[in-house]
Amino acid sequence: MDLQDLYRDVILDHNRTPRNFGPLEGSSTDVQGSNPLCGDRLTLHLRLAGDRIEDVRFEGHGCAISTASASLMTEAIKGRTRAEALALFERVHALLTDDAAAPDEGLGKLAALSGVREFPARVKCASLCWHTLATALKSPAPDAIAAVSTE
Amino acid sequence: MSDAARTPVRPAEPAAFDVETMRREFPVLARRVHGHPLAYLDNGASSQAPRRVIEAVDDYARSHHANVHRGVHTLSEEATARYEGARDRVARWLNAASRTEIVFTRGTTEAVNLVAQSYARPQLRAGDEVLITHLEHHANIVPWQMVCEQTGAKLVVAPIDERGELDPDAVEALMGPRTRVFACAHVSNALGTVLPVERLVASARARGIATLVDGAQAVPHGAVDVRALGCDFYAFSGHKMYAPTGIGALYGRESMLERMPPWQGGGDMILTVSFERTTYNALPYKFEAGTPNIVGAVGLGAAIDFLGSIDLRGAHAHEAALLEHAHAALAPIPGLRLIGTARRKLGLVSFVVDGVHPHDLGTVLDQDGIAIRTGHHCAMPVMDFFGIPATARASFAFYNTFDEIDRLAVSVERARRLFGGDVG
Numbered sequence: 133m134d135l136q137d138l139y140r141d142v143i144l145d146h147n148r149t150p151r152n153f154g155p156l157e158g159s160s161t162d163v164q165g166s167n168p169l170c171g172d173r174l175t176l177h178l179r180l181a182g183d184r185i186e187d188v189r190f191e192g193h194g195c196a197i198s199t200a201s202a203s204l205m206t207e208a209i210k211g212r213t214r215a216e217a218l219a220l221f222e223r224v225h226a227l228l229t230d231d232a233a234a235p236d237e238g239l240g241k242l243a244a245l246s247g248v249r250e251f252p253a254r255v256k257c258a259s260l261c262w263h264t265l266a267t268a269l270k271s272p273a274p275d276a277i278a279a280v281s282t283e
Numbered sequence: 284m285s286d287a288a289r290t291p292v293r294p295a296e297p298a299a300f301d302v303e304t305m306r307r308e309f310p311v312l313a314r315r316v317h318g319h320p321l322a323y324l325d326n327g328a329s330s331q332a333p334r335r336v337i338e339a340v341d342d343y344a345r346s347h348h349a350n351v352h353r354g355v356h357t358l359s360e361e362a363t364a365r366y367e368g369a370r371d372r373v374a375r376w377l378n379a380a381s382r383t384e385i386v387f388t389r390g391t392t393e394a395v396n397l398v399a400q401s402y403a404r405p406q407l408r409a410g411d412e413v414l415i416t417h418l419e420h421h422a423n424i425v426p427w428q429m430v431c432e433q434t435g436a437k438l439v440v441a442p443i444d445e446r447g448e449l450d451p452d453a454v455e456a457l458m459g460p461r462t463r464v465f466a467c468a469h470v471s472n473a474l475g476t477v478l479p480v481e482r483l484v485a486s487a488r489a490r491g492i493a494t495l496v497d498g499a500q501a502v503p504h505g506a507v508d509v510r511a512l513g514c515d516f517y518a519f520s521g522h523k524m525y526a527p528t529g530i531g532a533l534y535g536r537e538s539m540l541e542r543m544p545p546w547q548g549g550g551d552m553i554l555t556v557s558f559e560r561t562t563y564n565a566l567p568y569k570f571e572a573g574t575p576n577i578v579g580a581v582g583l584g585a586a587i588d589f590l591g592s593i594d595l596r597g598a599h600a601h602e603a604a605l606l607e608h609a610h611a612a613l614a615p616i617p618g619l620r621l622i623g624t625a626r627r628k629l630g631l632v633s634f635v636v637d638g639v640h641p642h643d644l645g646t647v648l649d650q651d652g653i654a655i656r657t658g659h660h661c662a663m664p665v666m667d668f669f670g671i672p673a674t675a676r677a678s679f680a681f682y683n684t685f686d687e688i689d690r691l692a693v694s695v696e697r698a699r700r701l702f703g704g705d706v707g
Binding site for chain 2: 135138139144147148169170171172173193194195196197199251253254257
């Protein structure tokens with residue numbers, strides 16, 4: 133277990149300079165996620181056009197893992213369909229929790245999150261934004277979504 | 284302390300206190316974490332157990348365990364003697380007037396809940412007030428919120444200032460004609476502030492207000508004399524003072540405990556039971572329903588024996604020196620802000636570092652073998668007051684060393700550089 137496995141350059145970069153950070157005008161879905169244990173909070177803003185995620189941004193505060201994961205996620209899902217984004221959620225979830233997960237192929241920069249698996253106390257940090265996304269995409273009535281919690 | 288240019292000067296270890304000898308009494312301190320010697324700086328969350336406690340627990344489990352207060356057989360008598368012997372030790376440790384004033388609980392949390400439900404709930408009326416402070420642990424907030432909801436009483440919160448101090452005049456100004464209970468920490472778990480409890484308890488008593496002091500963070504760092512303090516209730520946990528988890532105690536003034544109804548019903552708290560009527564046991568058993576944590580009490584008794592056998596004054600002086608050294612070692616780190624700078628502090632230092640989230644700091648430090656607490660410390664209102672979600676907290680015991688604190692400072696600086704802080 134090495135600190136450099138967890139805090140790879142991509143993670144450090146996205147923590148320092150989060151992409152797609154801030155409010156989103158004309159958003160169609162806004163979901164809050166929180167990790168009560170560590171106080172991480174984020175709000176995910178999505179603008180859905182039919183089945184497609186036309187735009188996505190996030191706000192909130194959290195640790196480097198949580199911030200970088202959310203930043204990487206927004207880059208990865210922008211322009212994708214619901215089904216594609218949910219499939220990505222499944223793959224990232226496996227990457228974070230399953231030692232026998234499929235190789236990182238096709239995950240691009242998201243593969244940088246694989247080091248988190250070795251730090252069980254930090255898995256929730258990385259998965260918060262993804263659970264928030266999945267909840268938003270799976271809900272038939274996005275306005276009715278209660279806040280998402282990792283607890 | 285905020286003079287960044289000053290190089291911390293390591294104070295001489297007090298000659299009277301030999302920390303290396305002390306460390307050998309705590310087996311866990313010999314272990315390594317991620318290839319480094321463990322630097323255990325999370326004592327505010329839970330302290331480690333000395334050999335004497337471990338051996339007492341082991342001896343009890345191997346040779347003496349049975350249920351207490353029940354059998355006439357040898358093991359039951361031995362278990363009872365050890366359990367009640369622990370109560371005697373707690374009574375002496377706190378200078379209670381009588382052993383009947385010591386109720387064993389799971390810890391501070393259960394003790395506060397007991398007082399809220401058994402003392403406060405029957406007498407609170409709508410419009411009455413319960414006064415607490417802004418720096419309380421959730422365990423000294425939520426039980427009072429619950430009883431306020433149940434009775435229509437109002438929770439009043441005394442403010443703190445930017446240092447994390449309480450202005451006693453302001454607290455006294457909030458003690459009004461409807462104030463029925465005043466509950467406060469002895470030492471803040473998130474900030475280390477030592478509260479002026481002597482004065483506040485006296486002020487409350489003079490106004491006929493019942494007082495509870497949460498001593499969880501105080502008992503490890505100094506002698507507590509409940510009679511000198513004059514409080515009606517004093518709560519603490521064993522596991523922050525070198526005993527096992529799941530055991531703690533409530534001190535209650537006998538006249539208060541006498542007029543309180545039982546909190547939980549069950550075995551051991553009764554004299555006679557019929558379906559028509561139950562008569563309750565005498566103090567303190569009225570408040571100890573069910574088979575208690577006997578082995579925990581044995582461990583707590585052994586911890587008190589251990590503390591009685593060491594140079595406690597020297598140990599506490601060493602802890603004070605550790606705190607001073609921690610302030611000096613951390614303050615020069617660029618972007619580091621101490622949270623809680625009260626003039627009277629004990630046992631811990633809370634801080635945040637620009638650009639480094641406390642959880643990342645905790646992970647980096649852990650890789651260097653350093654255990655600290657990161658998070659809101661069960662004191663979310665304190666975090667809100669300072670406008671931060673969390674802090675890093677290093678909390679000390681007398682077995683910690685200046686070298687461990689120097690390692691902490693080096694590791695914090697390493698984390699700061701990793702996350703792209705200014706070179707400073």
